[in-house]
Amino acid sequence: MNTLVVVDASRNLRGVSCPMNLVYTKVELSKLRSGQVLEVILDNGAPINNVPGSVLKEGHTIISQEQLADSAWTVMIRKK
Amino acid sequence: MELSDSYLERYSRHILLHDVGVEGQEKLSAAKVLILGAGGLGAPVALYLAAAGVGTIGILDHDLVELSNLQRQVVHFTRDIGAPKVDSARQKMLAINPELIVKTYQDYLCAANIREVIDGYDFVVDGVDNFPTKFLINDACVMAGIPFSHGGILRFDGQTMTVVPGRSACYRCVFRTPPPSDAVPTCSQAGVLGAIAGMLGTIQATEVLKYITGVGDLLTDTLLSFNAKAMTFRRVAIKRQPACPVCGERPTITKLVDAEQSVCDLKR
Numbered sequence: 581m582n583t584l585v586v587v588d589a590s591r592n593l594r595g596v597s598c599p600m601n602l603v604y605t606k607v608e609l610s611k612l613r614s615g616q617v618l619e620v621i622l623d624n625g626a627p628i629n630n631v632p633g634s635v636l637k638e639g640h641t642i643i644s645q646e647q648l649a650d651s652a653w654t655v656m657i658r659k660k
Numbered sequence: 661m662e663l664s665d666s667y668l669e670r671y672s673r674h675i676l677l678h679d680v681g682v683e684g685q686e687k688l689s690a691a692k693v694l695i696l697g698a699g700g701l702g703a704p705v706a707l708y709l710a711a712a713g714v715g716t717i718g719i720l721d722h723d724l725v726e727l728s729n730l731q732r733q734v735v736h737f738t739r740d741i742g743a744p745k746v747d748s749a750r751q752k753m754l755a756i757n758p759e760l761i762v763k764t765y766q767d768y769l770c771a772a773n774i775r776e777v778i779d780g781y782d783f784v785v786d787g788v789d790n791f792p793t794k795f796l797i798n799d800a801c802v803m804a805g806i807p808f809s810h811g812g813i814l815r816f817d818g819q820t821m822t823v824v825p826g827r828s829a830c831y832r833c834v835f836r837t838p839p840p841s842d843a844v845p846t847c848s849q850a851g852v853l854g855a856i857a858g859m860l861g862t863i864q865a866t867e868v869l870k871y872i873t874g875v876g877d878l879l880t881d882t883l884l885s886f887n888a889k890a891m892t893f894r895r896v897a898i899k900r901q902p903a904c905p906v907c908g909e910r911p912t913i914t915k916l917v918d919a920e921q922s923v924c925d926l927k928r
């Protein structure tokens with residue numbers, strides 16, 4: 581993981597399925613200012629296959645995406 | 661403001677929309693919209709605005725629910741016959757969404773009360789069934805600077821336009837004066853295909869949601885009409901008229917007066 585990234589907010593979305601995981605991701609992003617970074621933890625499977633793409637479509641940047649030991653993923657998003 | 665999980669789940673399909681999002685939904689929650697008429701057009705508007713989470717909804721109608729209303733006024737049920745339409749509509753809106761504030765006005769709309777009724781609302785929906793009142797709504801909203809959606813249906817036809825006072829053409833820019841009262845049949849005399857109330861009312865409800873959230877382009881400076889028999893839609897571009905008696909450069913209508921009572925004489 582890029583240790584230079586300062587995380588401004590994070591949200592554990594383990595166990596939260598589509599589309600509410602995207603809803604919560606959008607809620608957290610709406611609290612941040614442009615350029616700030618949100619970390620979300622998403623389940624493997626449909627969540628990691630769908631949420632980052634939707635976030636990209638809204639114009640934000642995915643800084644990193646890494647799988648954790650329990651198969652969930654940590655995703656760093658920089659708000660547009 | 662911390663939004664509850666149930667709020668986020670209820671409105672998730674709005675929040676997921678890129679153009680609406682959390683911010684748009686919060687605008688809807690803060691919005692105040694007035695529906696004039698709890699009939700064919702007001703019914704779908706009331707249901708969709710309640711479902712969409714418009715925080716404060718006012719609804720005005722003098723009438724009681726009648727059996728002949730139920731063919732198109734889908735907010736009223738058989739068990740509501742004899743009850744004030746505004747109470748029937750309020751009950752359904754709150755059943756969909758208990759967190760709303762619903763204000764009811766069981767009254768006719770006239771020059772003497774319209775200013776007070778519309779005061780404080782962000783947007784007004786014209787769902788009334790007679791021309792004099794449509795002109796009254798236009799004039800009052802233009803004078804108060806409150807945007808509104810005009811709507812009308814008859815037989816198989818519907819017509820709607822959105823007016824943002826000071827920015828777009830008003831109803832009087834297009835139609836100067838109400839037609840003579842004997843020239844125009846009302847719904848009760850001419851008949852109306854029930855579902856076109858839903859077609860037109862949902863267009864009006866969509867315009868409300870777009871205006872509040874700032875999404876897309878409103879139906880301003882445009883008269884949209886459809887004929888359900890051919891299922892054709894037509895958009896006619898209209899222009900703000902400098903000579904308009906209400907919103908023009910030298911308005912001649914500067915106070916609200918009741919037009920002749922063409923419809924209030926009839927049983928509505």
Ligand SMILES: [Zn+2]
Pocket residue numbers: 829830831832833834900901904905906907908
């Ligand atoms: Zn005008």
